[in-house]
Amino acid sequence: MKQSEAPLLRVEGLTKRYGAGCERCETAEAVPGGESENRCPVCGTVWACRNIRFHLYPGEILGVVGESGSGKSTLVKCLYFDEDVTAGRMTIAGYKDGEANLFAEFAQQKRYIRNHVMGMVYQNPHLGLRMNVSSSGNIAEKLIAADHFHVGAIRERASDLLQRVEIPLSRMDEPPRNFSGGMQQRVQISKALANNPPLLLLDEVTTGLDLSVQAKVLDLIRTIQRDLRVGMIVVSHDLGVIRMLADRTMVMRRGAIVEHGLTDQILEDPQHPYTQLLVHSLL
Numbered sequence: 001m002k003q004s005e006a007p008l009l010r011v012e013g014l015t016k017r018y019g020a021g022c023e024r025c026e027t028a029e030a031v032p033g034g035e036s037e038n039r040c041p042v043c044g045t046v047w048a049c050r051n052i053r054f055h056l057y058p059g060e061i062l063g064v065v066g067e068s069g070s071g072k073s074t075l076v077k078c079l080y081f082d083e084d085v086t087a088g089r090m091t092i093a094g095y096k097d098g099e100a101n102l103f104a105e106f107a108q109q110k111r112y113i114r115n116h117v118m119g120m121v122y123q124n125p126h127l128g129l130r131m132n133v134s135s136s137g138n139i140a141e142k143l144i145a146a147d148h149f150h151v152g153a154i155r156e157r158a159s160d161l162l163q164r165v166e167i168p169l170s171r172m173d174e175p176p177r178n179f180s181g182g183m184q185q186r187v188q189i190s191k192a193l194a195n196n197p198p199l200l201l202l203d204e205v206t207t208g209l210d211l212s213v214q215a216k217v218l219d220l221i222r223t224i225q226r227d228l229r230v231g232m233i234v235v236s237h238d239l240g241v242i243r244m245l246a247d248r249t250m251v252m253r254r255g256a257i258v259e260h261g262l263t264d265q266i267l268e269d270p271q272h273p274y275t276q277l278l279v280h281s282l283l
């Protein structure tokens with residue numbers, strides 16, 4: 001990562017609320033709820049993400065950490081258009097000169113961006129894969145969505161991708177439902193990479209896997225970053241995962257970023273009391 005380069009992704013003022021909002025919670029700096037709440041006590045609106053701002057540089061891994069309910073998943077869902085934002089702006093280098101606000105694009109453009117510019121890996125492989133379609137077919141689907149129609153080339157690309165994530169070629173025509181959780185995540189990663197996107201979003205991709213399997217998936221993510229120079233946003237509630245992967249880290253609490261910096265610095269010298277609590281619970 002070279003921060004002298006222009007950012008790959010710029011996100012400004014990203015806000016997602018569930019509910020209409022009211023005078024009290026819309027004007028407050030933070031949601032005037034209880035200590036652990038992001039829910040307005042007056043109107044019941046949940047502010048899942050509030051005024052999130054960050055840049056991601058090409059080839060960089062940005063970690064997003066926070067406890068359950070802090071807004072991490074909502075953030076990546078908004079970035080991948082799985083959820084519509086309430087407000088905010090996102091631009092990406094290489095799409096309309098990095099000028100267009102992607103959140104304001106029409107559905108067709110958003111589909112294009114999801115197929116060419118971003119890949120997503122979900123915690124639940126059922127969301128990213130068709131479990132009953134062959135693994136090669138899953139990848140083919142993504143390639144076809146990006147207008148690749150040459151059968152031979154599709155097959156070759158699928159086998160390259162599956163080899164990269166160490167799925168034996170003898171199993172490329174098996175459906176992911178036959179595979180272990182770790183293998184399913186690896187197929188999901190290969191599918192997300194099918195069209196060489198410069199940006200990969202990963203939401204709790206190792207949660208629920210055995211430790212040894214987790215290590216293998218984390219290793220794969222690092223190799224991909226090194227070899228393909230893909231920028232990544234890695235969401236995890238687990239600071240161990242963040243420590244292993246992320247160059248920089250954002251700490252989220254109650255829908256807001258409470259601390260943001262180099263991962264080493266955050267782990268060694270956390271400034272915000274909430275980050276201190278997270279870091280000390282890791283030690």
Ligand SMILES: Nc1ncnc2c1ncn2[C@@H]1O[C@H](COP(=O)(O)OP(=O)(O)OP(=O)(O)O)[C@@H](O)[C@H]1O
Binds near residue numbers: 068071072073
């Ligand atoms: N569809 C929805 N309607 C109402 N509130 C929602 C909805 N989806 C999420 N929320 C709320 O938004 C907040 C942020 O949720 P989110 O899933 O982003 O948190 P998270 O940090 O990813 O937590 P976890 O690690 O448990 O997934 C929570 O208070 C959640 O209850």
